[in-house]
Amino acid sequence: MKWVKKTFSELHTQELYDILQARVNVFVFEQNCPYEEVDGKDQEAIHLVGYVGDELAAYSRLFLPSAEREHASIGRVLVKKEWRGSESGKELMRQSIHVLEEDYSQQTIQIQAQFYLDRFYRSFDFTPISEVYLLDDIDHVDMLRTKRSK
Structure with missing residues (x-):
């Protein structure tokens, strides 16, 4: 898989369209969770895209820390259906x-x-820091990872 990291302003129109389409397909349709996917936060994000050939696969x-966010964060984690089970998520x-x-x-x-x-994220040394809570009709838990010394 080829990885591309871009800020919002570096994304080309087709790249942004492909990202939004993948997010809506996974988070809104597959998970049957109608919510506002285009949330106004993409402009401040770093977008990491994994491609197989020319196709967005992951x-x-x-996000970096900011006035609203104490720590860096990872979100909207997705692997398209046809690439699941291939270690792409890891x-x-x-x-x-x-x-x-x-x-x-x-x-x-x-x-x-x-x-x-939960177990998947624990395998990357994330540990729960909250109780389980409902977000968009899906159980969530906040987790934190601190970089290990080398």
Whole structure:
């Protein structure tokens, strides 16, 4: 898989369309969760896209700390249906963590994880920091990862 990291202003129109289409397909249609996917936060995000050939296969949205956010974060983590089961999700998380820790020197990363993926995220050293809560009709848990010393 080829990985591309871009800010909002670096995205071409077709790239943005492909990202939004994938997010709507996974989070709105597949998960049967009608919510406002285009949330006004893409402009401040770092967009990490995994391509197989010219096709978007995996995606995550990364944020650096800000006035609204104490820690860096990873969100909108998705692997398109046809690429699931191929270790693409693990590769996506490794790449997302690498970008934040190595390219942006972030020591702590927070996620709002869908609770059914708790074990998956724990395998990347994320630990729960909240009780399970309902968000958009899906159980979630907040998790935190602190970079390990080398």
